[in-house]
Amino acid sequence: MKFYIETYGCQMNERDSEEISSILRMEGLFEVDSPKNADIVFVNTCSVREKPSQKALSAAGRYIKSKNHRKRIVALCGCFAKQEGEKLRERFPDIDLVFGPQQIKDLPVLLGRVLAGKVSVVDVSDSGYVSEENFSEDFKGVTAFVNITKGCNNFCSFCIVPYLRGREFSRESRIILDEVKKRVGCGVKEVTLLGQNVNSYLDEKNNVDFVGLLEMVHEIDGLMRIRFTTSHPKDVSDRLIGAFGYLPKLCNHIHLPVQSGSDRILDLMNRKYDRKHYLSIIEKLRKVREDIAITTDIIVGFPTETDEDFGYTMSLLDEIKFDTAFSFKYSPRPLTRAYRELEDDVPENIKEERLGILQERIESIAQEKNRNLKGKCLEVLVEKKSEKFPGQYISRSSCNRVVNLISDCDLTGRIVKVRITEALKHSLRGELMKGEIYEKGRCGRNTA
Numbered sequence: 001m002k003f004y005i006e007t008y009g010c011q012m013n014e015r016d017s018e019e020i021s022s023i024l025r026m027e028g029l030f031e032v033d034s035p036k037n038a039d040i041v042f043v044n045t046c047s048v049r050e051k052p053s054q055k056a057l058s059a060a061g062r063y064i065k066s067k068n069h070r071k072r073i074v075a076l077c078g079c080f081a082k083q084e085g086e087k088l089r090e091r092f093p094d095i096d097l098v099f100g101p102q103q104i105k106d107l108p109v110l111l112g113r114v115l116a117g118k119v120s121v122v123d124v125s126d127s128g129y130v131s132e133e134n135f136s137e138d139f140k141g142v143t144a145f146v147n148i149t150k151g152c153n154n155f156c157s158f159c160i161v162p163y164l165r166g167r168e169f170s171r172e173s174r175i176i177l178d179e180v181k182k183r184v185g186c187g188v189k190e191v192t193l194l195g196q197n198v199n200s201y202l203d204e205k206n207n208v209d210f211v212g213l214l215e216m217v218h219e220i221d222g223l224m225r226i227r228f229t230t231s232h233p234k235d236v237s238d239r240l241i242g243a244f245g246y247l248p249k250l251c252n253h254i255h256l257p258v259q260s261g262s263d264r265i266l267d268l269m270n271r272k273y274d275r276k277h278y279l280s281i282i283e284k285l286r287k288v289r290e291d292i293a294i295t296t297d298i299i300v301g302f303p304t305e306t307d308e309d310f311g312y313t314m315s316l317l318d319e320i321k322f323d324t325a326f327s328f329k330y331s332p333r334p335l336t337r338a339y340r341e342l343e344d345d346v347p348e349n350i351k352e353e354r355l356g357i358l359q360e361r362i363e364s365i366a367q368e369k370n371r372n373l374k375g376k377c378l379e380v381l382v383e384k385k386s387e388k389f390p391g392q393y394i395s396r397s398s399c400n401r402v403v404n405l406i407s408d409c410d411l412t413g414r415i416v417k418v419r420i421t422e423a424l425k426h427s428l429r430g431e432l433m434k435g436e437i438y439e440k441g442r443c444g445r446n447t448a
């Protein structure tokens with residue numbers, strides 16, 4: 001049987017899809033990269049905002065309709081599936097399987113029930129997390145995501161994630177280390193440690209906190225780079241900031257969602273830090289690594305947000321000069337405190353206007369920063385060949401910028417030095433520096 005997985009949402013969902021794929025392949029099924037010939041289609045959904053939820057619904061509708069001319073199983077999983085549960089069966093009577101993020105490990109059983117009984121199965125219960133996870137040892141990539149925590153306990157008032165992903169759970173450190181080692185054994189050079197709030201990681205059994213875990217992962221031979229996401233500003237400790245000073249494999253980047261520059265709004269969001277605290281973290285980080293890239297998430301139009309509040313967010317952009325930022329219009333989410341207690345009172349046209357102003361400023365700062373990199377030398381990890389442009393490779397700098405470069409030898413998986421020749425809108429172009437392939441082997445005229 002052939003299966004296809006379509007994924008929406010965050011890196012956790014991407015990692016979940018990878019796990020689904022790995023479990024099914026171990027069961028003898030084949031993964032295909034187009035839904036056309038698939039016998040089973042999975043839609044791994046997100047519901048963090050209205051837009052991804054709509055996408056999940058339309059994808060589900062589309063694939064269920066396709067059952068008219070092709071006998072196939074359609075499964076909905078992930079956060080929107082968890083949110084809607086049984087309601088999806090009412091909406092789509094022909095759906096075969098609905099399961100939540102905590103049912104991935106039970107997938108063979110659930111799928112078996114669908115195949116055996118030809119009945120639809122819905123399971124979105126809170127079954128709890130386990131430390132063990134599946135990943136396939138024939139993994140081909142140079143970079144990999146590794147979960148360190150699951151769930152979230154923070155209950156930011158706008159956010160549905162804690163209601164869908166359950167309470168925070170830290171995987172055991174030895175299991176994480178084992179997974180990273182195995183991944184490195186498969187050729188992985190860079191890992192991103194994943195969690196909704198990695199800073200609160202705690203392996204209680206072995207008394208290992210997040211910095212302790214970073215130190216242990218750093219020891220792994222053959223691993224060249226470490227990233228982590230996401231960090232919550234309330235839990236960024238001085239120890240973590242200090243770790244950037246003595247752990248060279250830690251990439252020169254931190255994603256630190258600020259959400260708003262207004263203390264009044266931050267309080268309503270239940271973020272548990274204020275603007276001053278956020279600024280003090282950035283100052284300390286820049287003392288340890290002068291050129292660390294800082295990226296963030298920002299919400300505009302949170303209930304009661306005034307022009308003045310929005311002004312504080314805008315001034316924060318100028319004070320910090322983020323390398324880039326993801327920005328969103330507030331979207332009321334069922335179950336959350338903001339949805340229950342606050343009226344979504346910022347009119348749509350104002351949200352739209354504020355988002356436009358914000359994004360323009362984010363872009364212009366990001367582009368200015370990119371332009372400043374022109375002529376500079378960056379170390380990049382070459383991730384893959386470009387599918388669009390033969391002869392080109394896609395690489396990433398330690399400060400998380402995509403750098404396209406031309407080479408006539410296969411550089412995949414290598415760290416090389418490039419000189420930045422051009423700053424494009426969302427990426428950079430670079431040329432390989434002579435004699436700078438200093439990892440195993442030499443090839444081509446560039447290494448002369």
Ligand code: SAH
Pocket residue numbers: 048049158159160161195196197230231232257259297298299328329330331332333
């Ligand atoms: N765990 C991460 C973020 C998870 S959600 C953290 O704490 O930073 C990713 C981003 O989506 C959030 O940072 C926030 O900016 C945005 N987001 C979440 N809920 C939202 C909502 N209801 N409306 C608009 N944006 C939202």
Ligand code: SF4
Pocket residue numbers: 152153154155156159160161162196197232
């Ligand atoms: Fe949502 Fe806040 Fe948890 Fe992030 S920390 S997942 S924004 S509740």
Ligand code: F3S
Pocket residue numbers: 008009010011012013045046047048078079080161164165
């Ligand atoms: Fe991720 Fe979306 Fe769920 S952001 S945790 S897939 S709601």
